Amino acid sequence: MQDxxxxxxxxxxxxxxxxxxSTDLGGDQRIREDLGADSLDSVTLVMALxxxxxxxxxxxxxxxxxxxxxxxxxxxxxxEEKALA
Amino acid sequence: MNRRRVVxxxxxxxxxxxxxxxxxxxxxxxxxxxxxxxxxxxxxxxxTASTIWAPLPPIDWPALGIGRIEQMQLDTSGMLTIAASSxxxxxxxxxxxxADAKKNTFRLEGPPPDRCGVFMGTGVGGITPFVGNLANHxxxxxxxxxxxxxxxxxxxxxxxxxxxxxxMPNAVSALxxxxxxxxxPNLTFAQACAAGTVxxxxxxxxxxxxxxxxxxxGGAEYxxxxxxxxxxxxxxxxxxxxxxxxPQRANRPFDRDRTxxxxxxxxxxxxxxxxxxxxxxxxxxxxxxxxxxAETFDGYSIMSMEPSGTRINDMVxxxxxxxxxxxxxxxxxxxxGTGTAVNDEIESSVIERLFGATPLVTATKSLTGHCIGAxxxxxxxxxxxxxxxxxxxxxxxxxxxxxxxxxxREAGPCRIETxxxxxxxxxxxxxxxxxxxxx
Numbered sequence: 001m002q003d004x005x006x007x008x009x010x011x012x013x014x015x016x017x018x019x020x021x022s023t024d025l026g027g028d029q030r031i032r033e034d035l036g037a038d039s040l041d042s043v044t045l046v047m048a049l050x051x052x053x054x055x056x057x058x059x060x061x062x063x064x065x066x067x068x069x070x071x072x073x074x075x076x077x078x079x080e081e082k083a084l085a
Numbered sequence: 086m087n088r089r090r091v092v093x094x095x096x097x098x099x100x101x102x103x104x105x106x107x108x109x110x111x112x113x114x115x116x117x118x119x120x121x122x123x124x125x126x127x128x129x130x131x132x133t134a135s136t137i138w139a140p141l142p143p144i145d146w147p148a149l150g151i152g153r154i155e156q157m158q159l160d161t162s163g164m165l166t167i168a169a170s171s172x173x174x175x176x177x178x179x180x181x182x183x184a185d186a187k188k189n190t191f192r193l194e195g196p197p198p199d200r201c202g203v204f205m206g207t208g209v210g211g212i213t214p215f216v217g218n219l220a221n222h223x224x225x226x227x228x229x230x231x232x233x234x235x236x237x238x239x240x241x242x243x244x245x246x247x248x249x250x251x252x253m254p255n256a257v258s259a260l261x262x263x264x265x266x267x268x269x270p271n272l273t274f275a276q277a278c279a280a281g282t283v284x285x286x287x288x289x290x291x292x293x294x295x296x297x298x299x300x301x302x303g304g305a306e307y308x309x310x311x312x313x314x315x316x317x318x319x320x321x322x323x324x325x326x327x328x329x330x331x332p333q334r335a336n337r338p339f340d341r342d343r344t345x346x347x348x349x350x351x352x353x354x355x356x357x358x359x360x361x362x363x364x365x366x367x368x369x370x371x372x373x374x375x376x377x378x379a380e381t382f383d384g385y386s387i388m389s390m391e392p393s394g395t396r397i398n399d400m401v402x403x404x405x406x407x408x409x410x411x412x413x414x415x416x417x418x419x420x421x422g423t424g425t426a427v428n429d430e431i432e433s434s435v436i437e438r439l440f441g442a443t444p445l446v447t448a449t450k451s452l453t454g455h456c457i458g459a460x461x462x463x464x465x466x467x468x469x470x471x472x473x474x475x476x477x478x479x480x481x482x483x484x485x486x487x488x489x490x491x492x493x494r495e496a497g498p499c500r501i502e503t504x505x506x507x508x509x510x511x512x513x514x515x516x517x518x519x520x521x522x523x524x
Contacts, residue, residue: 016154019187043246047157050243 006079010072013052017045027069035068049075053084091292092364092371092523093469095177095357097169100453100463101139101349104149105172109453109463110470113478114496118452120332120347127313129238135325137332138316139349139454140309144168155189160211160251161307163260165353165459170261170301177357178369184266192266195299196363202269202297203261204288205355206280206304208458209315210254210273216310217241218248239311257305261355269297277510278421279380280304281354281461285518286378288358299359303462307351316348322388324425337482338422338448339429339492346423349454354462356469373469373504373520377408383513390509394431394438400515401439401507408519410503415444415519417477417504419468422448423455428509433488445501447493451481461508465518468506472522475501 015022018035031037046062065071078084101119102112119139146156149168180194220240228234250256255273262271274283281304288302308315319325326335327344336347381400385391405412421432449464456463471477479496486492507517
């Protein structure tokens with residue numbers, strides 16, 4: 001089960017990086033195609049998530065995160081594993 | 086061709102004395118310096134001869150328009166530059182409108198953006214993120230190899246994807262061109278301790294010659310790395326002030342008992358310069374008019390000033406001539422005034438030779454410490470403020486002057502019509518800007 005606090009922190013980070021409206025965010029939205037992230041934005045998002053949650057996100061994991069829901073699920077799992085805070 | 090007139094209409098400044106130009110000016114006039122012990126963690130790596138520096142005050146970056154994402158992407162010298170430019174533009178009364186909310190960029194309401202240039206100086210650019218990224222690069226593979234990773238020095242948690250743009254020295258200029266959507270010449274000057282003065286001088290020349298109508302110019306620097314290695318570089322060259330019995334009195338340019346300069350954590354100053362007629366048309370208030378500039382090169386040593394001061398003498402004389410003045414017209418000199426034995430000796434000798442004991446002489450570094458590439462910008466800003474306020478700060482801690490010049494011993498009102506601000510740099514670069522009071 002996903003923690004609402006984690007979802008909110010992930011969404012706030014996405015809003016900060018991509019300057020999208022938080023009310024537009026939904027789990028199925030694709031970060032590149034729907035939210036307009038370019039490759040630099042994607043790198044920045046990973047860096048911002050690392051900053052927000054501590055720890056590190058490796059490149060392979062980062063490449064697998066296509067949607068907002070993917071990111072929330074991934075971060076939730078890593079927090080549960082205590083790899084992120 | 087007639088040279089166009091150039092005025093300073095906006096000033097932004099962050100230094101060890103404050104996070105805005107008014108704060109810095111108040112501290113200067115009150116004689117409040119910024120001296121503190123160096124960060125204790127630096128002692129782990131080396132025992133340095135100097136143990137004091139001038140740290141920056143705490144900075145609330147979001148309040149200065151720099152959010153957490155930009156803080157991850159930019160070197161502090163870049164953030165200082167952007168913050169100082171925001172203050173300068175606001176101070177100049179130039180309106181702004183959002184250009185791209187996602188990129189946090191703006192357009193200026195004023196001259197066409199292709200008629201606006203950026204001329205910034207920096208000594209080393211983004212050296213601190215470079216040091217951090219290199220530490221991460223070298224030490225990360227060791228974490229699994231050492232039995233106790235906590236013995237490794239602290240390092241940034243990641244190798245930053247923005248390692249290159251945060252490191253490159255031209256970032257301080259590029260960031261301003263991007264932030265404010267300015268498409269004219271965008272230049273970075275890297276003449277070490279003279280970089281800011283050179284940048285202001287070249288902005289003046291570009292406006293005077295008609296190649297741009299407005300310029301953001303000045304200097305920026307940030308020199309705190311996690312290990313104190315940059316500080317050590319200056320310390321090992323024996324250029325820094327010794328703590329002595331009273332650290333608050335250790336930084337004393339032009340004093341018999343000087344021992345070196347006070348290393349500053351960093352700073353930035355940005356001046357808005359405009360073609361005078363255009364500034365007048367838009368009803369801008371001007372602090373001062375820039376009327377002359379010159380530069381020479383010692384061609385002598387990468388670290389030491391040429392002992393006779395001939396090229397400095399030639400340079401200051403040329404700047405005064407460029408301003409259409411004679412040496413007797415100069416009534417204020419904002420000296421380079423670092424507090425090193427050789428620098429102050431040569432500089433005071435040149436001032437005496439050219440101007441005698443007529444002009445007021447002060448050293449802003451006696452209060453701010455030495456902000457390296459930012460110092461010329463800071464001192465140009467202080468010179469413009471001194472002309473506007475008809476007041477000067479003192480040459481702090483000066484008790485036994487090394488020469489019989491008219492050093493400013495107490496801050497206060499004074500009459501200044503024409504002022505020189507001058508800088509000299511490792512490498513041998515000499516530069517001076519001449520400014521006049523707005524009549």
